[in-house]
Amino acid sequence: xxxxxxxxxxxxxxxxxxxxxxxxxxxxxxxxxxxxxxxxxxxxxxxxxxxxxxxxxxxxxxxxxxxxxxxxxxxxxxxxxxxxxxxxxxxxxxxxxxxxxxxxxxxxxxxxxxxxxxxxxxxxxxxxxxxxxxxxxxxxxxxxxxxxxxxxxxxxxxxxxxxxxxxxxxxxxxxxxxxxxxxxxxxxxxxxxxxxxxxxxxxxxxxxxxxxxxxxxxxxxxxxxxxxxxxxxxxxxxxxxxxxxxxxxxxxxxxxxxxxxxxxxxxxxxxxxxxxxxxxxxxxxxxxxxxxxxxxxxxxxxxxxxxxxxxxxxxxxxxxxxxxxxxxxxxxxxxxxxxxxxxxxxxxxxxxxxxxxxxxxxxxxxxxxxxxxxxxxxxxxxxxxxxxxxxxxxxxxxxxx
Amino acid sequence: xxxxxxxxxxxxxxxxxxxxxxxxxxxxxxxxxxxxxxxxxxxxxxxxxxxxxxxxxxxxxxxxxxxxxxxxxxxxxxxxxxxxxxxxxxxxxxxxxxxxxxxxxxxxxxxxxxxxxxxxxxxxxxxxxxxxxxxxxxxxxxxxxxxxxxxxxxxxxxxxxxxxxxxxxxxxxxxxxxxxxxxxxxxxxxxxxxxxxxxxxxxxxxxxxxxxxxxxxxxxxxxxxxxxxxxxxxxxxxxxxxxxxxxxxxxxxxxxxxxxxxxxxxxxxxxxxxxxxxxxxxxxxxxxxxxxxxxxxxxxxxxxxxxxxxxxxxxxxxxxxxxxxxxxxxxxxxxxxxxxxxxxxxxxxxxxxxxxxxxxxxxxxxxxxxxxxxxxxxxxxxxxxxxxxxxxxxxxxxxxx
Numbered sequence: 001x002x003x004x005x006x007x008x009x010x011x012x013x014x015x016x017x018x019x020x021x022x023x024x025x026x027x028x029x030x031x032x033x034x035x036x037x038x039x040x041x042x043x044x045x046x047x048x049x050x051x052x053x054x055x056x057x058x059x060x061x062x063x064x065x066x067x068x069x070x071x072x073x074x075x076x077x078x079x080x081x082x083x084x085x086x087x088x089x090x091x092x093x094x095x096x097x098x099x100x101x102x103x104x105x106x107x108x109x110x111x112x113x114x115x116x117x118x119x120x121x122x123x124x125x126x127x128x129x130x131x132x133x134x135x136x137x138x139x140x141x142x143x144x145x146x147x148x149x150x151x152x153x154x155x156x157x158x159x160x161x162x163x164x165x166x167x168x169x170x171x172x173x174x175x176x177x178x179x180x181x182x183x184x185x186x187x188x189x190x191x192x193x194x195x196x197x198x199x200x201x202x203x204x205x206x207x208x209x210x211x212x213x214x215x216x217x218x219x220x221x222x223x224x225x226x227x228x229x230x231x232x233x234x235x236x237x238x239x240x241x242x243x244x245x246x247x248x249x250x251x252x253x254x255x256x257x258x259x260x261x262x263x264x265x266x267x268x269x270x271x272x273x274x275x276x277x278x279x280x281x282x283x284x285x286x287x288x289x290x291x292x293x294x295x296x297x298x299x300x301x302x303x304x305x306x307x308x309x310x311x312x313x314x315x316x317x318x319x320x321x322x323x324x325x326x327x328x329x330x331x332x333x334x335x336x337x338x339x340x341x342x343x344x345x346x347x348x349x350x351x352x353x354x355x356x357x358x359x360x361x362x363x364x365x366x367x368x369x370x371x372x373x374x375x376x377x378x379x380x381x382x383x384x385x386x387x388x389x390x391x392x393x394x395x396x397x398x399x400x401x
Numbered sequence: 402x403x404x405x406x407x408x409x410x411x412x413x414x415x416x417x418x419x420x421x422x423x424x425x426x427x428x429x430x431x432x433x434x435x436x437x438x439x440x441x442x443x444x445x446x447x448x449x450x451x452x453x454x455x456x457x458x459x460x461x462x463x464x465x466x467x468x469x470x471x472x473x474x475x476x477x478x479x480x481x482x483x484x485x486x487x488x489x490x491x492x493x494x495x496x497x498x499x500x501x502x503x504x505x506x507x508x509x510x511x512x513x514x515x516x517x518x519x520x521x522x523x524x525x526x527x528x529x530x531x532x533x534x535x536x537x538x539x540x541x542x543x544x545x546x547x548x549x550x551x552x553x554x555x556x557x558x559x560x561x562x563x564x565x566x567x568x569x570x571x572x573x574x575x576x577x578x579x580x581x582x583x584x585x586x587x588x589x590x591x592x593x594x595x596x597x598x599x600x601x602x603x604x605x606x607x608x609x610x611x612x613x614x615x616x617x618x619x620x621x622x623x624x625x626x627x628x629x630x631x632x633x634x635x636x637x638x639x640x641x642x643x644x645x646x647x648x649x650x651x652x653x654x655x656x657x658x659x660x661x662x663x664x665x666x667x668x669x670x671x672x673x674x675x676x677x678x679x680x681x682x683x684x685x686x687x688x689x690x691x692x693x694x695x696x697x698x699x700x701x702x703x704x705x706x707x708x709x710x711x712x713x714x715x716x717x718x719x720x721x722x723x724x725x726x727x728x729x730x731x732x733x734x735x736x737x738x739x740x741x742x743x744x745x746x747x748x749x750x751x752x753x754x755x756x757x758x759x760x761x762x763x764x765x766x767x768x769x770x771x772x773x774x775x776x777x778x779x780x781x782x783x784x785x786x787x788x789x790x791x792x793x794x795x796x797x798x799x800x801x802x
Contacts, residue, residue, distance in 0.1 A: 025458040033462045040458035048453050048684070049446060056630055057426040057441035061434045061763065069631060096679025098653030099500060106543075126665070131654035131679065134667040138650055142507075142543040149665070174663075221680070229457055230470060230683035249539055252499030253532035262575075262768055264527065264550070266535040278497025278532065279622070282631035283449070284684045362462065367663055 004317055004386050011313065011382035017306050020378045023294045024227075030384040030391075032363045035201060035341050035374025038227030038291075047290035051283060063282075072289060073254075073280050074272050079292040080226065080235055083300055084199060084218070085209035090240050092272040093222070093288065094280050097200060097234040098131045099250070100219040101167065103275060104236060105139040106249040108165035108194035108217055111242065115192045117161030121146045124166075129173045132198055136167050142249070152179045159191035166193055170208065171201035171339035174366055176331040178202070178339045182213040189214065200224060205340035205377070206304040210237055217242070225340065225376055228288035236275040243271055252277035294378060306377035307340040314342050314373065314385045321393030330370065341374040346396075355395045361388045405718055405787050412714065412783035418707050421779045424695045425628075431785040431792075433764045436602060436742050436775025439628030439692075448691035452684060464683075473690060474655075474681050475673050480693040481627065481636055484701055485600060485619070486610035491641050493673040494623070494689065495681050498601060498635040499532045500651070501620035502568065504676060505637060506540040507650040509566035509595035509618055512643065516593045518562030522547045525567075530574045533599055537568050543650070553580045560592035567594055571609065572602035572740035575767055577732040579603070579740045583614040590615065601625060606741035606778070607705040611638055618643070626741070626777055629689035637676040644672055653678035695779060707778035708741040715743055715774065715786045722794030731771065742775040747797075756796045762789045 012018060025040040055067040064070050077091030084091070095103075105122065112119040124136040126149035133149065140147035143164075150158045152168055159166070166188045171178050181197060188195040197218040202208055204225025210218055218237040222228035238246045248268070253259050254276035257267040268274045315329060327344040346352055346369060353365040363373040373388065413419060426441040456468040465471050478492030485492070496504075506523065513520040525537040527550035534550065541548035544565075551559045553569055560567070567589045572579050582598060589596040598619040603609055605626025611619055619638040623629035639647045649669070654660050655677035658668040669675045716730060728745040747753055747770060754766040764774040774789065 025454075027459070031461065037457075037462045037465075039461065040453065045450060045453045045458070049450060052441065052446045052449050052630070052688070053426075056438075057446070058428070060432065060440065061438045061765065063631065064438075095496065095500065096653065096682075098655075098679035099496065099651060102651055129654070130657070130663050130665060130667075133665055134652045134654065134657070137667065138652055142650060223680070229453070230464065231680045231686070232684075233682065234679070249543060250500060250503055251535045251539055252497065253530070253535065254499075256531070256535070260768065262531050264531060264534055266531075266538065278499035278635070279624070279632045281497075281634065281682050281685045283633075283688055284682045285632070287453070287684055364462070367661065 004320060008313070008382040008386040011309065015306065015381065017298070017302060017377055018381065020294065020298060021381065024379045026379060028360060030361045030388045032361065032373040032375065032380065032388055034376030034380070035224050036364055037223055037230060038225060038376065039379055041227055041291045041294045043293065044229070044287055044290050048283065048287050051286045069280070069282050072282065072285050073276055076285060076289045076292070077235055077272055079289065080203070080222070083295065084203050084237065085207060086211055086237055087240070089271055091235050091237045092275040093235045093285060094233050094276055097198070097219055097221045098135050100234050100236045101132055101135045101196070101198065102139055103248055103250055104196040104217040104219050105136050105165055105167055106143060107246050108196055109139065109143045109145055110247045111194050111245050112164035117192055119162065119164040120144065121148055121162040122165050122167065123148050123150055123155060123158055123163060125168050126151050127172055127174070128169050128198070129200065132167055132169065152184065155184055156187045159187060159193065161192065163191050163193040165196060167196045167198065169198045169201070173201055174370060175343050176339045176341040178206070178337050181208065181215070185213050185215055201339055201341070205307055207300050215239065222288050226288070227291045227294060229284060229291065232284050232288040233281055238272065238275060243274060246274050248274060250277045254278055254280070298378070303377045307375055308335050308338065310375040310377065310380060310382065310385055311338060311340065311342050313382055314375070314389055317386050317389030318344070318392065321389045323393070323396055326396045327371070341372060344371045345369050346371050352395055356391060359391050359395070361391045405721060409714070409783040409787040412710065416707065416782065418699070418703060418778055419782065421695065421699060422782065425780045427780060429761060431762045431789045433762065433774040433776065433781065433789055435777030435781070436625050437765055438624055438631055439626060439777065440780055442628055442692045442695045444694065445630070445688055445691050449684065449688050452687045470681070470683050473683065473686050474677055477686060477690045477693070478636055478673055480690065481604070481623070484696065485604050485638065486608060487612055487638055488641070490672055492636050492638045493676040494636045494686060495634050495677055498599070498620055498622045499536050501635050501637045502533050502536040502597070502599065503540055504649055504651055505597040505618040505620050506537050506566055506568055507544060508647050509597055510540065510544045510546055511648045512595050512646050513565035518593055520563065520565040521545065522549055522563040523566050523568065524556060524559055524564060525550050526569045527552050528573055529570050529599070530601065533568055533570065553585065556585055557588045560588060560594065562593065564592050564594040566597060568597045568599065570599045570602065574602055575771060576744050577740045577742040579607070579738050582609065582616070586614050586616055602740055602742070606708055608701045616640065623689050627689070628692045628695060630685060630692065633685050633689040634682055639673065639676060644675060647675050649675060651678045655679055655681070699779070704778045708776055709736050709739065711776040711778065711781060711783065711786055712739060712741065712743050714783055715776070715790055718787050718790030719745070719793065722790045724794070724797055727797045728772070742773060745772045746770050747772050753796055757792060760792050760796070762792045
């Protein structure tokens with residue numbers, strides 16, 4: 001056995017989160033794509049079956065009350081809340097991340113309208129996952145703002161009395177770089193503007209501290225580190241003191257103060273429900289609610305500690321196994337700047353990833369030349385990490401001839 | 402046996418759609434709330450289980466290609482298309498009805514911008530299900546238009562060179578009145594404006610004829626007569642020749658011409674995919690796709706014929722069984738003006754509906770005083786109808802003391 005293999009064994013033996021792997025359906029594949037689609041929690045199929053056969057099939061319409069369907073968006077939001085550092089009553093689940101970005105950015109611009117200054121510019125992370133930029137562009141167009149793409153590092157200098165809202169990603173989807181949420185939030189506030197954080201690549205992988213850092217609004221998906229299932233609904237966080245001023249561009253009947261009053265005039269609900277729109281997607285939502293039970297008894301701090309240990313160990317193994325000069329690490333080495341993934345630039349990355357997958361190591365390819373590996377501490381172990389790096393080394397040794 | 406009971410038996414015996422009832426999970430309840438939540442198709446639980454256990458649990462990320470997840474929004478749209486009179490390639494499934502109303506109304510206003518006239522007014526059905534009015538209000542606010550609520554009957558007189566878009570319901574959710582889609586569409590077009598039809602209460606219950614009548618845009622939910630499950634995703638129809646001009650206010654990455662190109666500049670996809678936004682909600686979407694198989698071999702014309710026979714028979718039974726003056730029928734008697742539900746005004750309607758439900762007849766209550774009964778021809782029979790009216794008569798005979 002190699003030194004790295006025995007180190008992996010020791011690390012796995014000492015891992016306080018080793019036991020949570022049994023909460024998931026896994027096989028002998030090394031699954032390093034949980035940052036794209038989280039693995040299936042073992043108890044979810046039975047819960048979904050109950051929702052379909054009994055709640056829908058037998059109780060039918062009565063389930064809106066009796067099975068708690070109507071309140072599931074807020075209830076599920078409150079289950080996510082502790083994972084992102086939010087007190088109850090501030091998170092609501094529903095719609096896609098893109099739709100929630102639209103709600104949040106438009107609402108932020110409207111909040112800024114009362115502030116001194118011109119407040120006619122939206123800053124958006126130029127390195128963002130594209131949908132955030134596209135949606136921010138639409139929000140800008142529809143609120144009469146200019147859209148200005150800047151890198152997160154350029155944000156402090158770009159802020160000013162024109163800034164209405166700033167949309168930032170907590171972790172860069174491509175490089176895995178973790179941005180300075182507390183510092184950037186404080187800078188945005190000092191300029192009199194509002195910040196919207198996209199937590200897609202951080203929630204469930206590391207502490208976010210929304211309340212602690214005074215974040216205004218946040219959105220995120222639930223199918224990555226939260227394991228909610230393919231396309232499971234996203235969430236929206238609105239800081240409690242801003243909720244009365246949250247003026248939604250999508251004021252559907254579910255966000256009405258009296259949704260069953262069927263009034264022709266709109267009056268927004270209090271609290272997190274104000275972020276709802278239409279009828280919630282119950283099958284996906286209750287699958288997510290069930291999936292969140294894998295977090296019972298797990299602290300996000302322990303998850304973060306293991307995540308850093310996994311990515312540290314992966315980088316060490318890559319250094320040992322991969323021939324010199326064949327990959328370039330794009331992910332920051334400093335812990336404070338690293339999310340829960342490692343991105344390696346590599347020639348013919350698309351083909352290399354196909355070969356890795358054929359050998360049971362699943363990551364993903366991001367154009368034009370990036371191998372992306374995500375590390376979900378709840379079910380990825382150190383032996384998985386060693387094997388992934390070893391197989392990568394083998395594939396690159398062999399060449400692609 | 403009473404005369405109505407034997408008539409019901411004869412009608413059931415002669416019903417060409419009697420066999421489709423076996424495609425659903427039903428019990429001895431008379432379920433007249435399929436216009437709120439359709440019953441569970443019998444094969445759906447097994448299909449959902451496969452999606453969860455195998456597609457998500459075993460194939461995981463590979464299912465986006467191998468299980469056809471990525472193309473499910475258009476594929477499922479094409480299954481709905483024939484039910485609403487649309488050729489393939491014009492319907493896409495995703496998001497809630499409210500979100501689709503927003504896309505459609507904003508897009509209609511933007512299409513109208515190129516037309517002669519001021520085009521700064523949106524007409525909205527004043528009797529609409531509230532969410533359409535709230536969302537149209539937001540669309541008006543964000544496009545600089547005025548919002549003008551009018552009844553469908555007032556629409557022709559209200560149309561003019563200021564009209565940009567008109568949002569109408571095909572069937573009134575409260576009274577069950579069917580509006581004149583061909584005539585109103587022609588009137589809107591004659592005024593140079595665009596029309597958006599909400600098909601929530603007509604799709605799956607009667608022929609719609611979107612292509613035939615030249616409708617511009619349409620939206621609808623899938624959990625009523627389409628039996629897609631609680632909160633299953635809605636759909637958006639954009640007439641083929643208007644697709645190149647469909648300018649979405651929610652241009653998420655799923656609507657990009659090259660969604661995996663990860664370009665920072667937005668370029669819209671061609672065709673129905675342009676109406677997509679974020680990652681599709683796979684569990685709910687594939688449950689809906691499976692549910693649509695109950696339509697195999699069923700013509701919407703046969704469904705309409707049975708629907709009218711059911712509601713005719715219900716009104717006749719109510720006339721026989723219910724004490725004079727205790728209910729007032731709000732639903733048009735003329736076939737051309739009737740959807741697939743009957744609404745009865747009734748004192749203490751809320752309490753009356755509770756008693757009906759306690760006796761196994763499930764309809765719903767709509768504030769302030771309406772008993773609403775929906776008739777889904779695929780699984781409601783004439784004996785059900787007779788029993789529902791008879792139980793209503795008994796409840797009202799007894800009084801509410």
